[in-house]
Amino acid sequence: MTIKDFLFAVINFVILFGALFLITRKMIVRMFKERKEKIAQDLEQSHQADLESQRLSTDVAQARDQARQQEDALLAETRAQVERSSREAEKLRTEEADALRRNAIQTEKQLRSQMHGQVSAQVIRQVASQAGETLKTSTFAPERQALVERYIEQVKEVVAAMPSDILNMNELKKLNISIASPEPLTDEEMKKVTQILCETFLSVRNEVDDGLVGGVRMQVGDTVYDGTLAHQLDRLSQEVEFNSRMDDQEELSVLESIREKLSGTDNSIDVYQTGKVISVSDGICHVSGLADVMAGEMLEFEGSLRGMVMDLDKNNVGVVLLGDFSTIQEGDTVRRTGHIIEVPVGEAMCGRVVDALGRPVDGKGPIQNDGFRAVESPAPSVLHRQGVTVPLQTGIKAIDALVPIGRGQRELIIGDRQTGKTAIALDTIVNQKGKGVHCIYVAIGQKESTVANVVRKLTELGAMDYTTVVCASASEPAPMLYIAPYAGAAIGEYFMYKGKDVLIVYDDLSKQAAAYREISLLLQRPPGREAYPGDVFYLHSRLLERAARLDEASGGGSMTALPIIETQAGDISAYIPTNVISITDGQIFLETGLFHSGTRPAINVGLSVSRVGGAAQVPAMKQVAGRLRTDLAQYRELASFAQFGSDLDASTQATLLRGQHMTELLKQDQFAARAVEDQVIAIFAANEGYADDVDLADMPRFEREAVEYVKQAMPELVDTICAGKKIPADMLDKLRETLKSFKETF
Template sequence: MAYAAEHSAAREGRSALESVRSTLDSIDNSIDIYQTGKVISVSDGICRVSGLADVMAGEMLEFAGDIRGMVMDLEQDNVGVVLLGEFSSVREDDIVRRTGHIIEVPVGEAMCGRVVDALGRPVDGKGPIKNDGFRAVESPAPSVLHRQGVTVPLQTGIKAIDALVPIGRGQRELIIGDRQTGKTAIALDTIVNQKGKDVHCIYVAIGQKESTVANVVRKLTELGAMDYTTVVCASAAEPAPMLYIAPYAGAAIGEYFMYKGKDVLIVYDDLSKQAAAYREISLLLQRPPGREAYPGDVFYLHSRLLERAARLDEASGGGSMTALPIIETQAGDISAYIPTNVISITDGQIFLETGLFHSGTRPAINVGLSVSRVGGAAQVPAMKQVAGRLRTDLAQYRELASFAQFGSELDASTQLTLRRGQHMTELLKQDQFAAISVEDQVIAIFAANEGYADDVALPDMPRFEREAVEHVKQAMPELVDVICEGKKIPGDMLEKLRSVLRGFKESF
């Protein structure tokens, strides 16, 4: 009995010893001497940190008081760090800790309907976001091998765009013009028009007043568009680094959906403010200034962002991300440095002209300088069919109108061109948040193109359009089906459409 008790006690002692030994073995006793560094200088939101031998470019660092910083310069004995957020409490000799992570943002389905800052933290007062993981704000663009052609239309609901400068899913279409010409209005109209089309929208507000962003969120909520939209806000009150990384954060949130096979629309409003913020950071980091004091890599700033917009092939999930970058010009100068940079990166531009805007043509799209390099490939076949010659007709009208104002005698064909151009310009006018379905656009443009509106008084054009569309849809419901199914309108149906419009015209 005594032997059994003694044997049991020895076994228990041995198992306790083995437990302690395994616990000691599992402890990581390696000393990492490179985890922390020290601030050696700080000014204007930029600090120099020494002692971080293994730090990576773009890595997030932690400062005292829950302040984050991003590594932007790697030098021999120190690193240049931009501080993200309120940096007045950072002092020399403060301890800085590495996180081991390249700067990243939370991503996931729960981002829908939320307003977040450039680091993905909620700023809408609706509590924390249950994210599905994190994604680095800087990630490589999909390779050419994983892309496919842009052929699926992204309808904006704006006649002048869907007919003249069509946008396809996976395209990058620049919206450019002076301030107060309706650039944001076009982007918001496009977001609102994606309702029920299974497109996730992201609106990145860069350097705007918080009250302006609040108005955008309120309007999107009223129109039911906030349910499928994420707003990334880096307001004018925030430091330059937040404005610099906000577009990349928006792209990372969008890529989560794109790589899951979904369609995404992202608006960058606007990239000229991001370029100015990057110039500020670069000059403070003492990088050499170039043209207009921008650093030499300012082209790469926007190209690596916009190249992330793509339409993936089926093997990669078949998702797409369509980018609508906005650039603000000074006095309509689209040949300035940043505008020409972004024009050369994108697949076309919508140029909004101040003169047109003030003359009442809204959206104030300059037909001659606006272009879509994807063109008819991203158009509904019926729209391509009826709007084929519309661009040249309008451009010709604008040229003739400038000559006609001198009051010279005009021949009959010139007068017809001018009259039709006036009516078509009137037809393409549209209020904000008044999206028009593609079948209604096709019918209205066909009616004006064929001359049925030539003798309508210009103030009556909105009524003519509304009643003509309604009449045709009642008389030819099969036409709506053909347009919505993505087919060309057959010849016999076009003839019937002409006779229906003639009958309508007699009673108008």
Template sequence: MKLSFENELKQSYQQLFEQFKHSRETAQPSCGLQEIGTVKSVSAGVAIVDGLPGAGFEELLLFPGNIHGIAFNIDEHEIGVIMLGDYSLLNAGDEVLRTGRVMDVAVGNDLIGRVIDPIGRALDGKGQIFSTQRMPIERPAPAIMARSPVTEPLQTGLKVLDALLPIGRGQRELIMGDRQTGKTSIAIDTILNQKGKDVICVYCAIGQKAASVAKILATLKLHNAFDYTVVMVTEGNDPPGLDYIAPYAATTIGEFFMSSGKDVLIVYDDLTQHARSYRELSLLLRRPPGREAFPGDIFYLHSRLLERSTHLNDENGGGSLTALPIIETEEQNMSAYIPTNLISITDGQIYLSPTLFALGVLPAVDVGKSVSRVGGKAQRAGFRKVSGALKLAYAQFEELESFARFGARLDANSLLTIEHGQRIRACLKQAESRPLPVAAQIVILLTLTNGLFDTISLSSINEAQTAVVAGLASLSPPIVACLEQADSLTDDNKQQVLNMVKTVLQPFMLTDPQLPLKTQPISAGTHE
């Protein structure tokens, strides 16, 4: 009895050994030793990790709960990590693993029409995003020899920009101004105007209020802009690490479409929040502070981002990435630290004046302080011809208007200049979310530069513009096609357009146009 029991025991041990041996032989080959670090401390948005001697700069680290972080400070005995998730559940002593890769983001056509966060998680409730391709968020900018000059315009649909401050495909045009002056509205109107123009748009909201983001999403949905738009969102209560990586991740998504030969428009709203988040992270990681407590590499933070926007040559696909970064000024101070950095990086700026905004001159673009250093090269001939002297006439009007506020008596020519300037200002006004097509803009500008609006009262300017645009239907198809392509009109075609305008404007003209126009009181509030 005892012998049989021992035999059964030996057989069972032998079976277990064979199973163990088989499992060892069929198992996957070992990948070697794995480094495991330890969390020393966790604070607002950053963690200090001990161990991981082989971790590299900007390597992605994995924390408990599937939370990721970026190795940012590589010190001799510890690593400073930027957290990308909910770090409130982490504790000192938790294990940290290396992933062996840098931060990347999903790219592809599946992202069009979706709202995501910088990690690639869907925020629109339409289900998970499946993409087979991922690209690192930090990528070197295209080489100089891979770029082409900016030669194609990017129409914004706004008369004041397309005529006076044109933007080209591949340009970086800064939008700046105080709070609540319409910066985001200009960017959103530009996105709406790309409908049907084969341009992919990427809107990146950095640390914005949920209510503001919801309003923007509703506007895009109302105008069917999601058919060609990707929206990336970080809200105010998200970790600062997400704010930091958001514009880089959005740019990578835009670069994917650019490398496919498409034209891309990307909006960063706004880089003030981005700089503040980076300052917060740098101070928490005890990096040396500089001017206004920003770290010393704050210029490199934005320059390496915006240098990725360009127009590629035909050998590299011929795509383009146009950037509209938004920056917030304080008390109209354009010479502050971050605004001057971005002015020196970008190819021009659109400055929005709170004074014009308060007067109802919308969009509140201060033409005197705004400039486009590249777009003029890409502006179509039709726009150049009708808006050539417009900026000078507007500048003369603003100077005379300021001078007249002191009660000076002006001669007849000066009064006529002010009358003409008032109509320029009235014509450059435009309602939000109503971008104008190219043909409508050119015919309005042609009417304005030829002085045909000067015999119409300011209160009737809007109705007169609507009538002029409606009159396009009476023109011959070749002339309309020429206007839509913004080509230069022949003298005969131009005269036909002006004859149509004179006929349309006849009901709006003053009763006695032979008399000198009666000027309104000159004040800061002289507008429609």
């Protein structure tokens, strides 16, 4: 390579390098500048990261300190909570122990009382038996002779011809008279007795029965004139066994009790009529004799069993047995009591659970009643009644607004099983707390567990203090189910005729009608429609007619009846439902479909009615709920047609929307009663359309908050409603403005 070529190559390289330098200089400068800026930015970020790390370290330290402080505070609070819980648990244990101790003391007293009565009865029976054996000895022969002579002298005053004896004399021209005594009467004694009876009676004979101990017992037809020692000792034993002792005598010894009973025994002649059991089956028996017995009279059987006369035939009477009849046999003696079947009544019945005869079944000891009242009593006269004008608030919006109930009214609750009939009745009872209304709940043919749950719930809510529960459970004989409603009505009438207000619930009368049908068929009465006897209408009419509101001259009391009827598959045209509907002043019909769809109470507005109407509503409720029934009925009708088409005009859509919100507003949980002023405010707000744009799920909150807002803003409105006055027009305008301002904040 020559020098020329070398120089040429060098020159070319220099030229090429210069050209490249000129071309890439700006790019290189920019690249180095960007790199420098990036390095500076990275350095700045690194510095910021260091600062952030320091700040985070500080925050972590602070958080650690705060966590330690919170931990210490939490531990301290936990210790305090544990101490409070321990104190509360100790207090609760102490209260439970005190309650158990009180229950144990009460149970011990009850057991002592029961044992005292049982021991007294046993000792009395043993003493009576020993006394009878002792009095049979020859030592007491003069006393026995004196007893016979005294009987002959006294029988002149008491012997008389009964109507049945006169009938037998007219038909048979003869009447058998037997005179029983432990020893044969002398000729002189028989002559004296015959002289007393010869004017009327024939065929007198003397029967010797050494079991009579002393004295004489004479039977004329069915009537017994008993002056024997054996009878007096037997009645003494029964009195100790069946009569409850007074509270101030509970500490008496058995010996003092016997001495007390013996000192009260008199030697007068006991006059009564007897009969003989000729057949018994399924709680029904037929008794011969007892020709003068009354319909509905209580009879005494051997032991503690009682019966009620239902049928009067020429040769025998039909009796329903009120209790366990397994010990009754053919040939047993039956004794008349002389009075219609009755139950104990009084203030002490409040808070107690009793059976159909008024006997306590709650284990709280005997009831100190104020007297007795016949279960079958006549209804108040038309002249002593007054109209139903005073509302009886149930606390249920759908009822108080649509089918109001007044004091003295008879409002039927009807529907299929498991539709909430009992729930409405219990809600009504609970809502009477503090309102001076005595409540009676008659459970007919229900399970004992169901009745126990009802009593427990009423006790928890404080409603048993003014409530009496009459229980005729499903395990009891049909006669007990039959008379239970009448017994409840008799207990309620005691308060009504004293000028007080009473609410009575019959749950339910369908089972009473079935029990009456069973009794009638066993008594061989001719069956009618659905095998019910012909007087089944009278069965319920004479019961429900006893509910009334008395005028001021008769005390001004009232008894409101809520009978319950169970239907089959919603058939309200069956025999018993139609009968009771025709007797009552309206009905609340509960529908199964509504219940299962979540509408509770499941009241069918179209079939439910109150024949008292607005007379049983407070004026404010009548004012705001006047068109509610019509609107709901129109909504139900449109809702059924709207299912078949989607092209609806604006008016129909507005009606459906209003109906949906109103239906949602009327829903209510059990035992969640609403005061009447709260109901008026809520219904007015929904009627005026303030809830139309509220979500259905928010309706309970809307109701609750709207009522509270209005009550705080307008206390005078609450006073007006509670005073039973209509709401003035200016107050209605103010209420609209108040609801409008509430709606802006909702």
